[in-house]
Amino acid sequence: MTTPIIEVQNLKKSYKKRKTKEWITAVNDISFTVNKGEILGLLGPNGAGKTTTIKMICGLVRPDSGSVSISGIDNQQKRLQAQEHISAVLEGNRNLYWRLTVRENMEYFAGNRGKSRKEVASRIDELLQQFRLKDKENEMVNRLSRGMQQKLAIAVAMLAGSDVILLDEPTLGLDIETGYEVRELLREIVRNEQKTIIITSHDMDVIQDLCERTVIINNGKVVTNDRVENLLKLFEVRAYAIKLEGHLSEEQHQLLLEKFPLLEYKPDTVHSILEVDLTQSQDIYELFDILKLEQIPVDTIDRKTINFEQVFLKIVNGRDKVAVSQRA
Template sequence: MDKIIEVQGINKTFLKRKTKETVTAVKDISFDVHRGEVLGLLGPNGAGKTSTIKMICGLLQPNSGAIYINGLDIRKKRLKALRHISAVLEGNRNLYWRLTVRENLEYFAGNRGLSRKEIAARVDQLIGQFRLKEKENELVNGLSRGMQQKLAIAVALLAETQAILLDEPTLGLDVEISYELREIIKTVAKEEQRTIIISSHDMPVVQELCDRTIIINKGTVVVDEKVENLLKLFETRAYSIKLCSELSPSQQKKLDVSFPLSTYKGSFRQPVVEVNLERSEDIYDLFDIFKAEGTVVESIDRTSIDFEQVFMEIVKGENNYAMA
């Protein structure tokens, strides 16, 4: 599969103003983005994800390493490279607030060297696709957050770039608008074969839309894998264990130490331990905790797991993630 974006060993450090201490935000990050795929670029706050996004968009320069967009080195041929990618960054939408919906689309198309006549049909199509027809002559600063976000994405699509980066596309939106945007993104990815990079803390969005995910933590890539494979892997490790009696405080302490990501739900009727076992043999250590005080296990079942749980397991787990 052809590569549209290549990130090769980038590093980024910052100097704290007060202490003059050097902070490493990104450490030797490498990955590729293929044409036509929907990629999730994820990471907890402070993990280096935002710095990576800004370097891909040309807003920051890496201290070392290289980024290629459609084969063009972004440091050597910045303007030509950036013509192949458009972005909607959270908190910095690509809109003019004192222009109307239609005027924004026409203005940003003009910035790309396109005339009104050339893009008239495409503007009409996007206004209809994003359900902005009733708002097309209203100023952007009078629109709701959801309408502004829809317009920002429409502007990014109008550029006809091969790759689109959407930073927190559903943040702060109501359920209806969020669902509408997800459907539009799916349509664009499938019918227009555009490459879409989604950065989001909304894990259901990632699970629904993304083919593959890259997770960055502590400045490095810790996962580069298909979403489907991650769900399958972690699902085989997730168990729900029903007990015949409650665990003692001593047992609960041992459980927290040996299985820090487990959940114990004490109940007089039905105590339950929910746990993800990283290795098959960990089941023996778990049952030793039960056996120590004669706790009887009533049943043990595999449980379903969603991508939010997968993400939390990866970024908070003490052991490094690795595919089985």
């Protein structure tokens, strides 16, 4: 049985535009949970309400209505107590002081949490080893590579000892090797430290690789809350590539576009390929009825390989009515 460590209930938040004084609803009745020990992807296009939701979870913005509880503690009624259970690593190197060394940064931020140097000395040594930063402990942060800065920011969050770590774009700007190193470190944190991680990212490869479940926000609402593997399977079984031994007539092409507006048609000198997403499984019969009009032989039918970036784009662009699910 899964145990929620964060519970977001019916969050709403509106802002007034400075120039027009118009009220904009950024978050409109959002609810979801984050389970203890999982890696959750919290996603959404720009302007979807994701950032406002994150700020309310972190206690940086007060909701107009609704609630956030962290480890059973209400984030509004007992804000400081609730925030002891969550650490955030924000995108853009805003988590570190550049004119302090690696070790000094860790000591400083531990001090902000009320911990003395002596109290955290051994834990700092452990984290420096774990994050492969020991040989850089006396280096100024502004001289570190982007990858080392990001690893240090995560290590600082770990030093806080919080149950939940929220990572905003954890691999942004990293080279491929360092990006994979950060991914493996995050797996270790969950596996060995029993932490819960929330990741926001525009890198869908990271989400597909790391996250068990994803919550996708669009237009201020949760549009999908499901396991990544379920979403991939859902789209994969309805995405087909069909190779034809010939070309479609103009009438066939038009009929197919009317029924399947996202259809892609790729003719070459002899063959042609149709790539189509079926909203319902029985739609394939209508597809073949149209192909039969000119008796074009079908060479092969294959399910298309789909990745999570394609899934995400289909969901946020409203291209799929079935994918909207709430199977937390």
